[in-house]
Every structure is written in structure tokens, then in C-alpha cells.
Amino acid sequence: MKPNALxxxxxxxxxxxxxxxxxxxxxxxxxxxxxxxxxxxxSVILAGIPSRGVAVxxxxxxxxxxxxxxRVATGAIDVSMHRxxxxxxxxxxxxxxxxxxxxxxxxxxxxxxxxxxxGRTVRAAMDAISSFGRPARIQLAALIDRGHRExxxxxxxVGKNLPTAPDEKVRLRLQDVDAEPDAVWLIKEKTA
Amino acid sequence: MTEPGKAEMRWQRKDLLGIRELSAEExxxxxxxxxxxxxxxxxxxxxxxxxxxxxLVNFFVEPSTRTRTSFELAAIRLSADVINISxxxxxxxxxxxxxDTAKILEAYHxxxxxxxxxxxxxxxxxxxxxxxxxxNAGDGAHEHPTQALxxxxxxxxxxxxxxxxxxxxxxxxxxxxxxxxxxxxxxKLGARVTLVGPSTLVPRExxxxxxxxxxxxxxxxxxxxxxxxxxxxxxxxxxxxFPGIGExxxxxxxTKERGKRLKPDCLIMHPGPINRGVxxxxxxxxxxxxxILEQVTNGLAVRMAVLYLCGGIAT
Numbered sequence: 001m002k003p004n005a006l007x008x009x010x011x012x013x014x015x016x017x018x019x020x021x022x023x024x025x026x027x028x029x030x031x032x033x034x035x036x037x038x039x040x041x042x043s044v045i046l047a048g049i050p051s052r053g054v055a056v057x058x059x060x061x062x063x064x065x066x067x068x069x070x071r072v073a074t075g076a077i078d079v080s081m082h083r084x085x086x087x088x089x090x091x092x093x094x095x096x097x098x099x100x101x102x103x104x105x106x107x108x109x110x111x112x113x114x115x116x117x118x119g120r121t122v123r124a125a126m127d128a129i130s131s132f133g134r135p136a137r138i139q140l141a142a143l144i145d146r147g148h149r150e151x152x153x154x155x156x157x158v159g160k161n162l163p164t165a166p167d168e169k170v171r172l173r174l175q176d177v178d179a180e181p182d183a184v185w186l187i188k189e190k191t192a
Numbered sequence: 193m194t195e196p197g198k199a200e201m202r203w204q205r206k207d208l209l210g211i212r213e214l215s216a217e218e219x220x221x222x223x224x225x226x227x228x229x230x231x232x233x234x235x236x237x238x239x240x241x242x243x244x245x246x247x248l249v250n251f252f253v254e255p256s257t258r259t260r261t262s263f264e265l266a267a268i269r270l271s272a273d274v275i276n277i278s279x280x281x282x283x284x285x286x287x288x289x290x291x292d293t294a295k296i297l298e299a300y301h302x303x304x305x306x307x308x309x310x311x312x313x314x315x316x317x318x319x320x321x322x323x324x325x326x327x328n329a330g331d332g333a334h335e336h337p338t339q340a341l342x343x344x345x346x347x348x349x350x351x352x353x354x355x356x357x358x359x360x361x362x363x364x365x366x367x368x369x370x371x372x373x374x375x376x377x378x379x380k381l382g383a384r385v386t387l388v389g390p391s392t393l394v395p396r397e398x399x400x401x402x403x404x405x406x407x408x409x410x411x412x413x414x415x416x417x418x419x420x421x422x423x424x425x426x427x428x429x430x431x432x433x434f435p436g437i438g439e440x441x442x443x444x445x446x447t448k449e450r451g452k453r454l455k456p457d458c459l460i461m462h463p464g465p466i467n468r469g470v471x472x473x474x475x476x477x478x479x480x481x482x483x484i485l486e487q488v489t490n491g492l493a494v495r496m497a498v499l500y501l502c503g504g505i506a507t
Contacts, residue, residue, distance in 0.1 A: 078228060081240035081270075086504050087303070091202035095223060095500070097231035129239040 006135060012067030018160065018184035020175075023143065027056070030141055031063040033157050034072075041070050043136075045104070048078040048112045049125055050096045055177045056143055057112040075100040077111065079124035104133035113171045116142035116158070119151035144184065146170050162186070195468070203501045207319040207326045210335035211376040222497055223345050223462040229500065230493035232269065242500050243272035244301040246273070250276045250330070251293075253309045258464060259329050259338075263306045266495035272304070272468045272503070294318050304503045305339060307331070325502040333367050338498055339463055340373030342491040344381065346483050347418055349490070350459055354384030360412045362444060363396060363422030363471055370463050371422055375401055383421060386412050389444055392433040409444050413453040420461040421446055444471070451476045459483050 018026070038044050039190035041064065048057030054076045060073045080095040100109075110126045126138055146164040164170065167189045173180040201217055203225075211219070232240055244436055248267040252260050254277045260276065267274045290309075294317075304325045312332035319326040330336040348354055359378050365371040365387050375398075378385050385403040387394050388411075399405050406412065412419075424440065434440070441447065446460070451473060454460075460472070460482045468474040477484060 080228075081232070081500065082243075086242055086244070087246070088506050089504070090506050091204045092501055092504055093200060095220065095239075095497075097228040098402055120368040127241070129321040131232075131235045131240065133236055 014185055014187065016183040016185050017144045017162065018144075020182035021071075023159075023182045023184065026143060027059055028063055030159050031060050031067065034060065034110065034127055034141070035064060035067065035069060037156075041072055043107050044072050044137075045101055045107050045109045046072055046074045046112050046141075047100060047109050047125070047129065048074065049114075049121060050076055050078055050179050052114040052172060052174055053112045055174050056114055056141075058176075059113065060141070070166045073094045073101045077128050079121055082124035082127040084120060084124070098128060098132070100129070100132050102132060104129070104135040107135045108139060109135045110135050110139045110141050110156070113140070113179035114144065114172050114174075116140070116155050117148060117170075119149045122153050123151055127159050144170060144172070167171075204505070206502055206505045207315070208337050208498050208502055209315050209326065209328050211337045211340050211373045211380070212335065212344055213362060214337075214380070216374075216380045219341070219344065219380060222341055222494070222501070223419060224346060225497035225501060226341070226345050226490070226494045230490070231492065232496070233489075239269050239271060241271045243267070243270040243303075243341075243503050246272045246503055247301065248274050248304040248306065248351065248499070248503070249297055249300070249302040250274060250306045250329075250353075251297065251308070252277070253279050253307070253314075254330070255279060256308050256330070258309065259487070260306075262488070262491045263327075263329060263338075263495050263499075266492055266499055267304075269492075270499055270503075272499070273304075275300075290314060290438045291321070292315060294322055295412065298324065298431055303507075304499060323380050323507050325505070325507065327498060327502060330369055330381035334369050335373045336369040336375075338371050338491070338495055339370045340377040341498070342494040343374055343420065343461060343463070343489055344377050345459065345494050346487050347459065347488045350483060350486075352411065354378065357383045357417040358386065358400070358412075358415050359383045359418045359420065360386045360388060360416040361420045361422065362409060362446070363393070364424055365389055365394045365422070367393070367425055368422050374420060375403055386416075390434070390440070409446075409450065410453075413450055414455070416454060416458050418459045418461060419446065419454065420463075423465060424467055424470055441470060445469075446472045446476060448473045448475060451479075451481075454481065456481075461487060463487070 018021040046057040048054030057074045061074050066069045076099050078096045078098045139156040142164050143159040144156050145158045146162050169187045173183050250260050264274050302324050302366050306327045308329040309331050312334035314331050315326050315328035361371050379402050388409050391407050396405050400449050462484050
């Protein structure tokens, strides 16, 4: 579902496909599109998928506020309990509590993910959101869309379309999550 | 959330047999996961599809209502299908061996088996023979890991941290799997532990585990951050171990007068069921320092976390 973390030594072999400035430009474009399509920003909730999606949601809220608009509500939506691959993994990552400003009725919840891939994470996020209530609409924002959808889901706001091969990995680092400078790499999976 | 750049731990166990074999990191991982599941209890829909299609067998060879109910509700909230087998309905009393019963459970393709058994080591026995996840819901006088986890969870949520606290466990330690699991968990997370009770039920032998043993409750009242009162298990007691109810109350009961000597923020805990007026004064059990009902609520979140993690691993 998510690109696997690789060691930093591997990533240093190639030049990043997006640097900090490119990431910032992509986020600003998304922020402008969110403002355009949602005149009622007060009813918008940016729900990030942990952990980098939460950071991206927070940055989008910062940018929207810096453009003289209202502070958009943010939250986190953990999808671990709603995945469709239970019992197929040898180890499980930490589940985080979901925090959404309630109630969701009448609101526009924008799911915020870092890398949009198969669509299964987003499906799980929609399922999780519906257990908190019934928002007026759910939209999707992603910093990167790498393609290879396995479900009929599309993004509403995409920072960058990044064509990838199925065996490639997208490695994203964000300063506020990873304590490394913002950057995106495309990495060939080693075939052992 | 983990510190930036720090490698994330991942859960890798299919069974939960005891606290003794867990690392401090694994215990904290379980408690953090329980935090996430406690949040599920606040949702409009308090049920998640995490264990959809999985079958859980609650196999209670020894009677229990609260632990079984807690596991059952936890499993239902995770969307698992649940079957309850109790001692009275089990073929064990017709002479079937545990091993044969285990094979029957396996033939049903039970994904998770929650076992309560009067023999120490019974869960281990099953875990070594079955592909199913085995969760120990109390085995003899050995361990009761989910009780210790919910106690640790309750302490952590009230006190912020466990390291550096002085935790006092009072009562029948010798026969208590709750005490044993709590001792392992508290020590691993850095608490100081004192055991209190009559010398017959709290032998000095326990000091080998790294705890302090005392036979005078008055020694510990002023310094305790947590007092965990264990039920006097009448059904397990033989006369030679036990001084008699009146004498026990006088020497070891948390009476109203003793309650006044506790720190104002000292937590009063009890795994239940309570013998009011024996190990604890009735008003103290219902008082502001008591977290006894919180323990029950937290037990549900902790058991959801355990079932999710052990039952969600590929086997």
C-alpha cells in the first residue's frame, strides 16, 4: 500500500525527482485549488493519513491560512483497522488514534495522502471516515500520484503526476516527520 | 508517534502467553495500540472491520464472566465471529484431553483461541501445537497478561508515565497470576514494586524478581503512587495459608483510616470482583481515587489491541 522505507544510503545514489522547492510549489497549487473549489472553507476538514499525510494536511492548512483565508480544520485518519489485507502480513506497524473534528455532518472531508498508488489506502480511509459520521462529501488530495490504481478511485487534487513502473518505489522525506530535508526519489526495486 | 528518523518497531507475535517474555518496547507498543482502539469506542460506529472473516473461540475451562465478556465484546467490535466454550459445556469434563480438544478447535479453523485454564502452561501447550493465535486469559497461578496490560494502561493514562512510580500490590500474591503479570510489566517499564500480605501468601522468595516484600501495610501507604488490591480468593485458599477474614482486614485491609494516609493522587485499583469490606473499604472502592471502573473500560481497548495484533499476523 505504502512505499516502503529504504535506507538513506540507497537514496543518495540518485538525484531526487522533487526537491523542497518543487514540493512547496505542488502544495501551493493544491491549496489554491482547494480554495477555488470550496468557497465555504469553514466546512472543510483536511484529514491526513499517518504519518506523512498528516504533515501534508497541516502544511496545506498553513498555506491556505497564509493566503489570508481561514484556518482550515485538520485531523488524522488511521486506516490500519480498515485495510483489506488482514492476516497477510508478517509484521504490523503501529496503529494511531484517528482524530477528526466532529460532527462530520454537512462537512467536506478531504483525505490527504502523501503518495496515491493502488487506491486501497484511500478506500480504507473512506470506510474509517464513515464510522465517525456522514460528511456531505469526501474528496482526495495527494502530493504525488504514481498511478497503478487497483480500485475505481481518482484524486481531486494532485500535486504531481509521477509515472512509475510497478517495481519502482517512491521515497518521500519530509522535514517535520523524518528530520531530513524535503525530497522525493524514485527508486528501482532491487531484484535479488 | 515515533521521533523523527527513529526506526519504527513492528509487531511480530501471533500469541500472547505472558508478560514475562515481552520486551518493554513490545509492552509500550501494545499500550499505544490500545490508545488507538480506545478512540474507536468514541466513534458513532464502534466497530471496525479489522478481523472480518476471522473466527475466535473463547475457551474458558475455568469460570469467568468479566474476562470472557470483555474478550467477546472486543472480538465483536473487531468484526470477528465468536464462539464461547465454557467448562460446563466442554468435553473436557467428559474426559477429553486438552490436546484432543485443541485438535477439534483446529479442525474448525479457529484463527484465535482465548484460553482460560486452571493449569499453568496450558496456553503455551496449545501455542506449540496449533497454527491459531493463542491468547492467555489466565492460566493457573502463572500469568494473566491482558489484566496486567489493562492495569499498566490505566496507570499510564492517569499518571502519564510508569517509570519512577511506586506501585504496591496487596493481598494473595502466591496464588495470583494477576500479581505475577503485573510485577513483570511494572518492573519492565521502570516502576518500583512492593508486595504486601501475610508471609504465607507473600513469601520473601518474590524478592528474587526484583521487588520489595513487606508484611506491614502501614509501611507503604504514604509513598505509594498506585495500590493494586487483589481479591482474596476464597475458592483457592486453604486454611493454613489464611489468617481469617477479621484478622486479614485488621492487618492488610485498605480501611477508611488507612485510605486517609494515601497520597491524594494515589490510584486505587482492583481487578475485581471486589470483596467489599475485606481487601478494600466499600467507600474507597467507589471514591475519587478509585479507577476500578476505568480498568474495565480500558480492558476492552487493550483486548482489542491484543486481538488485532496477534490475530492480524500472517500465520
